[in-house]
Amino acid sequence: MSAQRRLQILSNHLLGRTSEDLVSRQATAANNSDVSASYASVDGKPNSYGRVHGAVSREPTNWRRIPIVSREELTDVIYEKAIGEGIAKITINRPERRNAFRPRTVQEMSWCFGDARDDPEVGVIILTGAGDLAFCSGGDQSVRGQGGYVGADGIARLNVLDLQIQIRRLPKPVVAMVAGYAVGGGHILHMICDLTIAADNAVFGQTGPKVGSFDAGYGSTHMARLVGQKKAREMWFLARLYDAHEAHRMGLVNTVVPLDKLEEETLVWCREMLRNSPTALRLLKSALNAAEDGQAGIQELGGNATLLFYQSEEGNEGRQAYLEKRAPNFSKFKRLP
């Protein structure tokens, strides 16, 4: 439990606040600001889950900036971790280009996601864009060459496709926090994230066919799973842009909140997930992926089964027997129905 949370519980205790107070106050605050409430109940009173766990904090967090990742100084991305809670935040920082990505931007995002994956203190990752005008406007067309986007080494790449797979396979929830435009490859990035929290100024859509580009991978097939075949064809063939409420109706985003509540609400969603079993979330993500990702999805889910088995007595009996040069005794393990 974080020091901040301990302090909150202590001060609630001293002030005589119960978790019921907190839950009902949170629900009122949520209703007032038109943001989602955390708990539903049959009678409007907090249920036993709410009474036991109390309200999720809506307090802002303190971010610690990490300027160097993989021994490289970040230029295109801001990487931060919340002090005392397991949240990392990756911000595409090219607002003068509506946060369009070039190969270096994608490389830096990949380093940060790698760090967040490896850090056992991190349980959830936010992906966002700098400023209020754009989450990301896709590939930087000014560096688009023959066969991809050209970086400092002069080589053309489509390395954002590797980043999509990295986010998809990352065994922790990734949340897109979207203000402004999420278009082109930026729209695909938010779709790949596990959840999307949209500000009421957010605008979504594909622009590829207008600028001579398309994504025949997750950008079209995963989109069709989210919004259905007809709507996916509309989004790609017409390349229209949709406001946040329309995107919500289409199933592209999880919720829409006022712009000035965007980070507050995103933190609430992150904190709620952090209360839950990390292994349950990990397995659920890989199961949901597996239903779409064919053999690669089964490999990911299978890897998680092995991870769990390696933590079991039965799994360790096999390893121990090998190291002790004896036959393993698997007979002591039950064959469950």
Ligand SMILES: CC(C)(COP(=O)(O)OP(=O)(O)OC[C@H]1O[C@@H](n2cnc3c(N)ncnc32)[C@H](O)[C@@H]1OP(=O)(O)O)[C@@H](O)C(=O)NCCC(=O)NCCSC(=O)CCC(=O)c1ccccc1C(=O)O
């Ligand atoms: C996003 C806009 C609708 C915002 O419009 P507006 O608010 O009026 O701002 P602007 O004045 O247009 O923009 C300000 C400034 O930013 C520059 N800029 C914006 N977007 C880009 C961009 N994508 N590339 C380069 N530069 C950009 C703009 O030129 C202005 O600069 P000035 O110097 O002031 O002129 C609007 O900006 C807009 O429509 N932008 C373009 C959106 C777009 O078409 N994006 C590319 C889509 S294609 C793609 O992303 C493919 C990416 C990829 O790598 C890929 C390849 C193959 C398969 C999959 C993928 C994948 O991404 O998954």
